Amino acid sequence: MAARKKRKHDTSASDVEMDMTPMIDIVFQMVMFFVIVSDFSQKDIAKLTLPWSTVGVDDEGDDESRLIINITAPRLSDTKVKKGDENVYSKIMVRGKPYDFQSLQKFLELNGVQNPKYRETDPTKKGLSNRSLLIRCDGNQSFDYVKAILQICAQPDIAIYKVEIATAEQPKDKKKAPTN
DSSP: OOOOOOOOOOOOTTTOOOOOHHHHHHHHHHHHHHHHHHHHHTTTOOOOOOOEESSOOOOOOOOTTOEEEEEOOOOGGGGGSOTTOHHHHOOEEETTEEEOHHHHHHHHHHHSTTSGGGBOOOGGGTTOEEEEEEEEEOTTSOTHHHHHHHHHHTSTTTOEEEEEEOOEEOOGGGOOOOOO
16 A cells, blocks of 8 residues: 655745735725815915915814915916906916906805805804805915905905915015014
């Protein structure tokens, strides 16, 4: 009779292979998700050179219903178009969409105190909107645009009183020593 030899099973790490395909699929799906989400979250923020301020508070950005209005400055390339057309030189943007003052007023009426969703429930602030607003204006733009938006917010049909104006921190090289 022939003797049977017992085989030893070698289970060393070099013999085990892992299929990485599902892991790669998950990573690609996560990358796509974050690309799409980051695009939507940055739609409200336009690239502006904000005016600097020596006094300010960091923006917490905790109010999800806050509206952000961006006011761009005139660009040299826009001067080739019709002179006298203000919308060519500066743009008022909300959620990536351009507005003029009339259409902005209508938009804010729909999102201010006229909208029951945003009416202030505090009896001391009756007739006001609980919606907050952040105005981001380019440092090279005239303050008249900010003033006009503040006047629109003060209208009784809109009544948005929680208004913030964005500024940047003063550059360190431009800070001066305090004088007595």
